[in-house]
Amino acid sequence: MASLLTVESVTGLTMFLHGWQKLTAAGFGGVGEMFAGMGVPLAGIAGPLTLVVELVGGALLVLGLGTRIVGAVYALVMLGALVIVHLSAGFFVAEGGYELVLLLAGVTAALAIAGPGAWSLDALVAGRRAATSAAPVDAPERERVAV
DSSP, X not given: OHHHHHHHHHHHHHHHHHHHHHHHHTHHHHHHHHHHHTTOTTHHHHHHHHHHHHHHHHHHHHHTOSHHHHHHHHHHHHXXXXXXXXXXXXXXXXXXXXXXXXXXXXXXXXXXXXXXXTTSHHHHHHHHHHHHXXXXXXXXXXXXXXX
């Protein structure tokens, strides 16, 4: 499923770069102040936490690790951004609207539902677990097949 690989990679890169922008422009303390200026509740916690979710979650998505969890968490972060910050500005991102955060919420929610693609580390780890647990432990010796 190369299409899921593309969606995971592009979305992860986008998330990571948004976190990187916050880190390099404002740092952990500054991003809290920036969120406070936008009216985000508990901005001193929400700002740095969002920065970490974007950096770490973005890198994990690029690698294809924790796809469902990262997708769900980031979808919630984007829905919060939509309601708290962007909704009042209308749809278009050029006017500060919710266009981009809605798109990111939808894509990451879809990743949370669909899960990782076949070309992900999640799938590789799951495949190893499935292969390891495939041999029946309690089966009599005559039923076991040597590979």
